[in-house]
Amino acid sequence: MGLRIMTWNLWWRFGPQWRARQAAIAHTLRAVDPDVVALQEVWGTDATTQAHELARPPGLHAAFTPTSLPPAPVPPEHPDQDGVRVGLGLLSRWPITRWRAVPMPARYRDTAPTTLLAELAHPDGPLRVAVTCLEWEPEFDADRHAQAEALAAVATDPALDGPLPVLVAGDLNAAPDSPVLRPLNAVLTDAWTAGGGDPAAVTLSSAHPHAPLEAAELIDQRIDHVLVRPGRPGQRVSVGRAELAGHPVDGLDPSDHLAVVCDLEWSAPG
Template identity: 60%
Template sequence: MAVTTVVRVLTWNVWWQFGPQWRERQPLLLEAIRESGADIVALEESWSRAHGSQASEFAAALGFAGVFAAQSLPPLPDVPEHPEQAEVDLGLGLLSRWPITSTRVVPLPARHRPEAPVSLVAEIAHPDGPLNVIVTCLEWEPAFNDDRIAQSRLVADLATSPALDGSAPVIVLGDLNAAPDSAILRPLRDVLTDAWTAGGGDPNAVSLPSDHPQAPLEAEELIDRRIDHVLYRLGRPGQRVTVTDPALVGDPVEGLHPSDHRGVACTLAWQNRD
């Protein structure tokens, strides 16, 4: 009998230590992650300091494994907006209900940035077999479209590497800074499936809303679009993957928004032919 494996995933740009009340936002982020029921959580614009990271703190609170990788986008402020931002890294976080057995950090093409952003490639020891997850954040500047396309191509190459083939689908989680129909994502669309669409998610869903008090309204290509994504490809021929329960995460609590983005969550289930 074929075994069905079910995993709920969440990707969320958690807004580093930008904006007001960043400390007050941390418990709101953590509670929303807990309420989402996610087994695997990707954090973009996550923070890390010498004595710990957001990923490690959240992982400890949830009883999960957690890792952090720098650098990511956007660049750190040239001048800290407040004293607590000093000597704080910005990068990618990954939380997992199961052990994270290996990680590697892959720089992305960046002709226009002094430091290249990265993708985090991780193997998770799921009880039904290794699960490969890629966490990333792509360039957003329209003037840097060459980097945006090159980064999209590299993530597609990472996700389709035969080294990641196995009993589980390969999952890509990230703030891709592009709407589902953007030409920037064509390299990814060509080889991966958009889980939100596959699961019947609202085609008009928004993960970067303009009604946030600090919304980047100047980002006309991105605002009021779903720019945060869960993508996947089959781990082996004949694998059956279904997607259910797509949801946006991160409603404001008593007027305070956990982040300027909404998280994107969905449940993936798969079976392998005997």
């Protein structure tokens, strides 16, 4: 039993050529062929969302929820941003039977960010997935720590227990050794490390032409993560692959982040 999960920050409609980047994102998804995709900085309009647009060609299922991280520019930087929401997205090979937006702690934002918590109809039972993006502003660091603690509580809720592992994926805006991740690392396993991923891997590189260099502590770090816990005591979860994706397509960067891809396998509880 197993699946391929991918997490990717899609850079909303920031930067240049967002329409061309959409095609490069779709190309990457076809090449990786993941079963589950956690998406951050996803755009949404009254008519459609980026998640639903990306789901159509391969016949995937999609969900979207608005979030406040990062906030959309006010005023818009260009007309294509006007009235467009920033959100979290989820793509799944299997039907998304239910999902909800879980508010995260926020003392410094007018609107609380969210975690998208979903249940997927995997053939072997319900698969629970949490998609999120944590605070990044250094002056709001207390919120980032509080959000990590809240996320750990969400992920360990016994209501999520079942025959399949529980997955947490997203842009956590923290390097693997950051104190921010301590509450998560205490109850979840970093799939990248478990799968033998390169310890020096970077998902937000200063080499990108539009890298947010002002986010100094996050630059040239792996800040995008896939975390996992057994769904039941005695279940063994292993990671057979941990790689990066999202490299330039015909010279165009699909996003300012690279994606994390992990192949997970698990045994029935003993």
